[in-house]
Amino acid sequence: MRLFKSIRQKKKGGSMNILVLNGSPRPNGNTSQLVKAFTEGATGSGHQVTTIDVCKKNIHGCLACEYCHTKGNGTCIQKDDFAEVAEVLRDSDMLVLASPIYYHNVTGQLKCTIDRFYAPVYPYKFPKLKKIAMILCSGDPDMYEGAKFSYQGDFLDFLNLEDMGVLTLAGSVTRSKLEEAKNLGASL
Numbered sequence: 001m002r003l004f005k006s007i008r009q010k011k012k013g014g015s016m017n018i019l020v021l022n023g024s025p026r027p028n029g030n031t032s033q034l035v036k037a038f039t040e041g042a043t044g045s046g047h048q049v050t051t052i053d054v055c056k057k058n059i060h061g062c063l064a065c066e067y068c069h070t071k072g073n074g075t076c077i078q079k080d081d082f083a084e085v086a087e088v089l090r091d092s093d094m095l096v097l098a099s100p101i102y103y104h105n106v107t108g109q110l111k112c113t114i115d116r117f118y119a120p121v122y123p124y125k126f127p128k129l130k131k132i133a134m135i136l137c138s139g140d141p142d143m144y145e146g147a148k149f150s151y152q153g154d155f156l157d158f159l160n161l162e163d164m165g166v167l168t169l170a171g172s173v174t175r176s177k178l179e180e181a182k183n184l185g186a187s188l
Helices: 030-044 082-090 108-118 145-158 175-186
Strands: 004-007 017-022 048-053 094-100 131-138 162-170
Touching (some): 017 030, 017 082, 030 094, 030 131, 030 175, 082 108, 094 108, 094 145, 145 162, 162 175
Parallel strands (some): 017 048, 017 094
Antiparallel strands (some): 004 048
């Protein structure tokens, strides 16, 4: 049984396959609401969006065993739900990382998922994956630097992905923030 939602629409010229990794454990929390608004905007523009709620997945941290780069040919030795993420990632043109801020960074569940990119992405890199965006929520407007540091170094610099924007929310979701998330999706 798959625990991610996929919204599929007929692809038109210039449409993308977008993977959203939602790191929020709250199904109706601020992050999830912004992801839904982003998805509405993106699908309204003809893109296909797959959202994987990583907190509902059984994804373990990287073991640093190097199996993936020796015998595994880019496949992790661990048999858990990350295989689903890697499968969707292979066909994705864009990645969106969405998370509340926990202790100055993304949630542990999303961080474990990102760390597991080591197997299929490093050093092979997915040829279709070209763009990235980030959605971050916090109770404090000055808590985003840790997450942005990883975003810049790992995704923009190392993977050379095109930055499509970082949407931040400090406090509760407002109608204008939902509209901003929808517009981000629609602008792609």
